Amino acid sequence: MIGRLNHVAIAVPDLQAAAAQYRDMLGANVGAPQDEPDHGVTVVFIELPNTKIELLYPLGDASPINGFLEKNPSGGIHHVCYEVDDIHAASARLVEKGARVLGGGEPKIGAHGKPVLFLHPKDFNGTLIELEQV
Ligand code: CO
Secondary structure (H helix, E strand, O other), X not given: OOOOEEEEEEEOOOHHHHHHHHHHHOOOEEOOOXXXXXXXXXXXXXXXXXXXXXXEEEOOOOXXXXXXXXXXXXXXXXXXXXXXXXXXXXXXXXXHOOOOEHHHHOOEEOOOOOEEEEEOHHHOOOOOEEEEEO
16 A cells, blocks of 8 residues: 655754755755644755655644654654555555544645645554655
């Protein structure tokens, strides 16, 4: 069911510093910061030849990234995103197999303007999984 790795998201305590590090130290193709108020994050996308890195920084007091950074003050991998062809079929299959789909199983529009779902990390070896329909 899952296809390519779309991106790995890393929560960072200092977005400017993290973007500069990927650009200047690692020599990556780093985009401009984008505010995503619906998701409570500011994101910087980094294009790699085979996937993307998404740097996540909290936007607003209710950001889901605030708690993560409290537990991981120097930042850390927040989620991985796999591509699927049909997000509704993926959701139905996961629910049928007993996985918890966050947000009641209804896809939201993600940071790339495409429908996404998140799966409970406790059901997947401690990893928050995002599914994106491509
Ligand atoms: Co993501």
